[in-house]
Amino acid sequence: MEKVRNSNMELLRLLAMFMVLVYHADFLSLGVPKMDFAMNASQWIDSSLRFLIQSACVVCVNVFVMLSGWFGIRPKLDRLISFLFQVTFFTIVGIFVNVMLGGRHLCFDDLKNLFMLNDNLWFPKSYLLLYLFSPVLNAFVERTSKRHFRILLIGIIAFQMVYGWLSRGVAWYMGGYSCIFFMELYLLARYVRLHVDYLHYSKKFIILSYA
Structure with a gap:
């Protein structure tokens, strides 16, 4: 059978990538805006819009991982090498820009960054x-x-709510930015794709997923 390209999901993947750029540019590059009563109306509007943009874009990583679960990852060596090459290439570009424009010298931490041997670059790892x-x-x-699939998902989500959100009892959960959470999102997306009439519940499902 001829494969049909799922253009809407591919567009969502591109949107998620764009949201990653916006998310990092908004607070990390420009700094977190400060809001106090001494600000004038235009400053309040500007800061509020930036907080709104940040809140809207914070789902970017989760959307990207869920799309991986939606389509299903089919690991291949060439794709793995391509992924590692991209991470290494952009790490080298970042180091070069920091050295040339940031006025700092190369150090051992740069070498560790290159091979992802420190706490940076959490997402690629x-x-x-x-x-x-x-x-x-x-x-x-x-x-x-x-049934067993659903029980597993309920158990994982319950664990997440109790230990990852309510009690903050598992530091390795990283507030949802960890591989174990990625696995949860991956399985959740696979379950919806295979076992849920998502077209019938499309609007409600989108709103609930975003929340």
Whole structure:
């Protein structure tokens, strides 16, 4: 059968990538805006808009990972090498810009950054582990029943709410920015794709997912 390109989902993936750029530019590059009663009306509007943009774009990573689960990751060596090359290339570009325009010297931390051996670049490492673990997740999805799949998701989400959100009892959960959370999103997207009549509940599902 001829494969049909899912243009709407591909467009959503591009939108998620654009939101990543906006998210990092808004607060990390321009700084967090300050709001106090001494500000005039235009400053209040500007700061409020920036907070609104940041809030709207914070879902970018989750959307990107859920799209991976929606389509399903089919790991291949050439794709893995391409992913690592992209991370290495842009890391080198970042180091070069910092040295040439930032006025600082090369150091051992730059070498660690290049090979992702420190706490920076959390996303490539989390996604890399998800990518390597995807065959196991795919095997579970293909062989388990809908009921067992649903029970697993309920258990994971309950764990997340109690220990990752309410009590903050697991530091390794990283507030949702970790590989274990990526696996949860991946499985959730696979469940919706395979077992939910998402077209019937499309509007409600989109609103709930964004929340």
